[in-house]
Amino acid sequence: MGEKRPLIFISNDDGYQAKGINELIKYIGDMGELVVMAPNRSRSGKSSAITANHPVRYGLVEQSDNVKIYWCDGTPVDCVKLAKTTVLERKPDLLIAGINHGDNAGINAIYSGTIGAVMEGCLNGIPSIGYSVDNHSADAEFGHCSDAIRRIAQKVLDKGLPDGVCLNVNFPAEGELKGIKVCRQSSGVWENEWVKQTHPRGYDYYWLTGEFVEKEPDNKESDRWAFRNGYAAVTPITVDFTAYDMIDKIKSWNL
């Protein structure tokens, strides 16, 4: 008997029925043994939220020789944590979250449940990658990303990732990729975020929408520039939020 095939754990924030996660399973199905645990409904924008105040459940959706798919009624991070305790018989060799419907580049990474799952894998010592496509539609196209998805996943399986570092990969909405570009997280801000509407009973409520304003649209080192210009944008991100270059500065404040 040869060595075991890689164990690849998969999750997302769009839910196990989303097209993106099911395309991902097709693209990488021959790269290892797959275990999927993903939310049973959309959990977009859940960041690294955990479910602290009520219990969480999971169940089997379907299984074949090579793929087991589970639903979970918690957040993406709950999926990673619960799978570790319940359905994973060993530590995965790789975690992949996505393919997300909609980009998670720039500060969108902060809000993303997909990136939450990636960071949770990373915190548990699993080499972890998030894949996202710049198209929010339920029927977004993913085929143009398949080669790069396999290539990046195989490279991470071969090389690993350092402790505390994971990858946030963002693809253009369509078209042949110009290449794979290693980037940094771009900055920006959401504006005009709320639309007020009035309930028939007379009270106001607010829907979160908004427009993303890039602070550095022409910066070719940024992840947003890369995917807007036809590249797969690979941004290494860290779960260590420390602003190291500020430590000495704040020490000089003599608090």
Next chain:
Amino acid sequence: MGEKRPLIFISNDDGYQAKGINELIKYIGDMGELVVMAPNRSRSGKSSAITANHPVRYGLVEQSDNVKIYWCDGTPVDCVKLAKTTVLERKPDLLIAGINHGDNAGINAIYSGTIGAVMEGCLNGIPSIGYSVDNHSADAEFGHCSDAIRRIAQKVLDKGLPDGVCLNVNFPAEGELKGIKVCRQSSGVWENEWVKQTHPRGYDYYWLTGEFVEKEPDNKESDRWAFRNGYAAVTPITVDFTAYDMIDKIKSWNL
């Protein structure tokens, strides 16, 4: 007329009725004009989650000459975003989240709704601070932190913070502070996170609990060491998750 008093925006993840936020209002009430918008129930562990799939409401709880308090039925990040659109007439000079019941040091910062609010303030260009005490009890003590809370807040009002940097401050549960120590985020991992119970109807469900295992308990540069040893731990954190030291390394993979 002199210049306007500083406008200080306050939120948390324990809810507007929590002791911690109400103590905070007492401690800093003379430092500026206060506007509070906080969740109407516990939103612990909500990280930077936003409410994407249903609408959000807010309302006035109470107001005096100097303090206006609003509830919001969204997440801590929703509170910051919604207040910006609705109840804040100008950009705050300072955002404070807390005082959190329970520490947000180390990787707990990643899951914390309190730190989510702080990072959201930072993303909007507001100098932002999160305060947390190492005691989850509803009746935790906060008085031993009041001088340091004022001192750090005043320093940030005076000095500002660079774009993209905010402060995560963690206090011991009790006792006179030994001082204020500038730190970095410590690493660790949650283990044994789920307790399985069985519903009367026969299905299993899981409560998230767990034990935090520190990876570097004796590292005196870490935030956890600092508050466990009687100091206020001030950790500068960044909303730029890029792992800069990995960019060249990953470029060398020739993806």
